Amino acid sequence: MQIAHAIQSTELGTAIRESALVFPVILTTHLACIAVFGGMILVTNLRLLGLAFKDRAVADMVDGLRNWKRLGFCIMVTMGALLAGSEAEKYSINPFFWCKMVTLALIGIHGLAFRRSVYSKASEFDRTGVIPVRAKLAAALSLLLWMGMVTFGRLIGYYEPAQKTQSVIQTTAANHKS
Amino acid sequence: MKLKLLGVMAVGLVAAALPVLAHHSFAAEYDAAKPVTLKGTVTKVEWMNPHARFYIDVKDDSGAVTNWEFELGSPNGLMRAGWTRNSLKQGDMVTVSGSLAKDGSHLANARTVTLADGKRVFAASSENENKQ
Amino acid sequence: MSLSPLLAFLRYDPSTNPLNNNEWSFPLLEILHILGFALSIGTIVVVDLRLLGWGMKRSTPSQLLKDTAPWTLAGLVVMLTTGPGIFSSDPYMYLNNQSFRFKMGALLLAILYNYTIRRKVAAANASGTAAVLTGAISMALWVSVVAGGLFIAFV
Numbered sequence: 220m221q222i223a224h225a226i227q228s229t230e231l232g233t234a235i236r237e238s239a240l241v242f243p244v245i246l247t248t249h250l251a252c253i254a255v256f257g258g259m260i261l262v263t264n265l266r267l268l269g270l271a272f273k274d275r276a277v278a279d280m281v282d283g284l285r286n287w288k289r290l291g292f293c294i295m296v297t298m299g300a301l302l303a304g305s306e307a308e309k310y311s312i313n314p315f316f317w318c319k320m321v322t323l324a325l326i327g328i329h330g331l332a333f334r335r336s337v338y339s340k341a342s343e344f345d346r347t348g349v350i351p352v353r354a355k356l357a358a359a360l361s362l363l364l365w366m367g368m369v370t371f372g373r374l375i376g377y378y379e380p381a382q383k384t385q386s387v388i389q390t391t392a393a394n395h396k397s
Numbered sequence: 398m399k400l401k402l403l404g405v406m407a408v409g410l411v412a413a414a415l416p417v418l419a420h421h422s423f424a425a426e427y428d429a430a431k432p433v434t435l436k437g438t439v440t441k442v443e444w445m446n447p448h449a450r451f452y453i454d455v456k457d458d459s460g461a462v463t464n465w466e467f468e469l470g471s472p473n474g475l476m477r478a479g480w481t482r483n484s485l486k487q488g489d490m491v492t493v494s495g496s497l498a499k500d501g502s503h504l505a506n507a508r509t510v511t512l513a514d515g516k517r518v519f520a521a522s523s524e525n526e527n528k529q
Numbered sequence: 530m531s532l533s534p535l536l537a538f539l540r541y542d543p544s545t546n547p548l549n550n551n552e553w554s555f556p557l558l559e560i561l562h563i564l565g566f567a568l569s570i571g572t573i574v575v576v577d578l579r580l581l582g583w584g585m586k587r588s589t590p591s592q593l594l595k596d597t598a599p600w601t602l603a604g605l606v607v608m609l610t611t612g613p614g615i616f617s618s619d620p621y622m623y624l625n626n627q628s629f630r631f632k633m634g635a636l637l638l639a640i641l642y643n644y645t646i647r648r649k650v651a652a653a654n655a656s657g658t659a660a661v662l663t664g665a666i667s668m669a670l671w672v673s674v675v676a677g678g679l680f681i682a683f684v
Contacts, residue, residue, distance in 0.1 A: 235446075237482065239473040242446035243683040247676045253563065254675055255668075258571015259584075265600070272596045279587040287584060306445070366564060373560050376447070424619045425549040447682060471683045521684075 223307035235305035242305070249298040253369065256291025259284045260365055267337075267350055267358035277350070281341035313378045319371035326364050333357040423496075423522070427506040431497040435465055435505075439489045444482050447471050448522075451485050453493065467493055467507040470521030478521040489513035495520070536620055548618040555618060562611040569604025570671045572597040573643065576651055580664030590660070594651040605640070628684045632677025639670035 226232055235241055263280040265271040272280070303310045310316045330338070337354045344350050423429075437453035449469040454462050469475060472482070485491065492511040498504040507520035548554050576593045578584035585593060616623050623629045650663040 237444050237472060238446065239476050243471070243473060243680055247679045250563070250679055251672050251675050253567050254570035254671065255574045256571075257567035258574050261568060261571055262575055262597075271600060275585070275592065275596060276587050279585045283585045283587060287578070369563050369567065370560050373563060374556060377556050422549065422555050422615075422618050423622060424543045424546070425555055428544070430544070473683045477684060
């Protein structure tokens, strides 16, 4: 794909792809964010599901951690874009990458869909002491989607396109011509 | 609501229908008990993360040419082992020792490479550190 | 302390390990390893951030420590099962890998720190310099473990 080639051929893309420390540091940051911010998402979902942290205020997690989650999200997306951009051609044909992007889009839709009924109502849940089924559904879906992100993310590195042998044969043929 | 559930299911189905994976642990993809040493001309070098790789044309006694692919470690690992970005260039005559891929293709994980200038370097790949 | 003599004595041949003989077992183990550290380190960081005066400010460090403790432990159990599992697929490689050795050192320190100093400081609802330092050191240790793990493939 032309666009993918153009993206990865930029100075930044090339520098990252061929770098010694930059690439692994970007990956480490991406992983560290899974650790730091993934925990916040997990804790919030467990609370909404009523499985843990039952004496803690829902608002403390939903409202108290909101900005941190946003920060984490921004860092994740930036690191992800740098990684994918540096190897855009490979990523563009990687089905696991696309599954991950679809999951990310679903996460966006999830946030919008449940904003009014769940994520802006944390204080109310604390006041009434009741967490409605809709909130539990939101939490369950959130867990599923984020686990999907981790799963597809890790699998990106495992995909090998079937047409690899083809390009090898072509290289040999091309060399005979010269 | 239902749309979202359908979306998640669709993603799951796509994932389930996906083809065979390439492994990422040395022992799963390559066979240390199947060593190979080949001499040939470099046709292509991909200096990239997470694994660099290069291709060589190997001519056998009958004159037939086969193109082989060799997997290396990461640029950082390679540089720690004495490589530079320009250690391998298209057209270089090199000797490579490594472990064959389990699937029988013309792919191997490089252990050592004797470069065009005679310098012998380790390939910084995971097999490199296997000392039993 | 070297595992090599032990492995040699057991005549351990990694090619007999099922992890090396089917497509999905290794990636599945890695995925569980990542989810496991999201659970363990994630719950640890919630308390660490609170010690730094950030995050869930309506709760006290001791409350958060008490609530996260079983989940952190569950996460560590996942890690200490999946980790050796992954290790078993290529033990000599890992033993000889500088980054892996660093990771094990950092992990030992992190676990010890977690169940000694940090537990005391959080349970006492400390604030000020002691709390901030404790939270910061804890986070630094765990991020080092993650970095050590990632860099295994880059040294």
